[in-house]
Amino acid sequence: MGRLTNNRLKSVFKKYSKEERRLVSSIKMIVGTKPFNLKPYQIAVQHTSVAKSVKKGFKESNERLEYLGDAVLGLVVAEYLFKKFPFKDEGFLTELRSRIVSRDSLNHVARTIGIPQIVRFDKKRKTPNSHKSLYGNALEALVGAVYVDKGFNTSRKFIVQKLLKPHYDLEEIINTTKNYKSKLIEWTQKNSKTPNFEHIQTIDKGHFKEFIIQIQIDDEPIAKGHGLSKKKAEQDAAREACTILEIE
Structure with a gap:
């Protein structure tokens, strides 16, 4: 065999x-x-x-x-x-x-x-x-x-x-915690664009909650982020947006 x-x-x-x-x-x-x-x-x-x-x-x-x-x-x-x-x-x-x-x-x-x-x-x-x-x-x-x-x-x-x-x-x-939100806001200011961080969902997972934030730039959805607080979800969404927009 x-x-x-x-x-x-x-x-x-x-x-x-x-x-x-x-x-x-x-x-x-x-x-x-x-x-x-x-x-x-x-x-x-x-x-x-x-x-x-x-x-x-x-x-x-x-x-x-x-x-x-x-x-x-x-x-x-x-x-x-x-x-x-x-x-x-x-x-x-x-x-x-x-x-x-x-x-x-x-x-x-x-x-x-x-x-x-x-x-x-x-x-x-x-x-x-x-x-x-x-x-x-x-x-x-x-x-x-x-x-x-x-x-x-x-x-x-x-x-x-x-x-x-x-x-x-x-x-x-x-x-090392990068402040992606600040980086994204700085980029939008330089490029005369308007960012908006919108809380779109909260998922109840029993002993904790997960928040979902969506970032819009000039009313166009760019990225979503998840986190155990709204602040962390904003950072996660901003990180993803920085990747998508290729912001160093």
């Missing part, structure tokens, strides 16, 4: 094209293990701008894997912080997790580990504001691909050993 499995694996590898072998090598370097099934990884690095319709107009891009990877990443980070900080309350843990999985953080880590070298997108359609979260989204899709290919334990190991520990200084994150 083992020999049959090995033969099947060899036959699969013999069918790999040069481009596929390069992707396998990149995945091994980034994730730490070779793929069992290359297909989900090929989808993970395929942006919607180059995706082709496969069934009734459905495009096989990395968006579905991004959705899955976002959930897996959030769970693993939550579990990691829960164990690492046993005496911190949910507010602390939620804010720290939000900082770790923020779009700008994921974009930065994605660039550092080599996602730009493997992601495929239509460069002709790129504008200053398009594809702004391209690499961070692809990283989430890659997490989703690992989960589909090898399950939760390998996904957790990838996230903790290859992403969290090498690329995040938790003490620095804790001690």
Whole structure:
């Protein structure tokens, strides 16, 4: 049985094209293990701008894997912080997790580990504001691909050993709180625009409440933020708006 499995694996590898072998090598370097099934990884690095319709107009891009990877990443980070900080309350843990999985953080880590070298997108359609979260989204899709290919334990190991520990200084994150709201307001003033922070929802989660704030600039909705207080939700929304508007 083992020999049959090995033969099947060899036959699969013999069918790999040069481009596929390069992707396998990149995945091994980034994730730490070779793929069992290359297909989900090929989808993970395929942006919607180059995706082709496969069934009734459905495009096989990395968006579905991004959705899955976002959930897996959030769970693993939550579990990691829960164990690492046993005496911190949910507010602390939620804010720290939000900082770790923020779009700008994921974009930065994605660039550092080599996602730009493997992601495929239509460069002709790129504008200053398009594809702004391209690499961070692809990283989430890659997490989703690992989960589909090898399950939760390998996904957790990838996230903790290859992403969290090498690329995040938790003490620095804790001690450095950026005032994104002030940064956003300063930007709107320079550009003669009017920001508005609107409280749109409060979610009762039993022993605590989660607030949702939406930011509008010149009456146009830009971003939403979540937090265990309105102030924290405003900061979260402002952080997301700064990412979307590419405010340094």
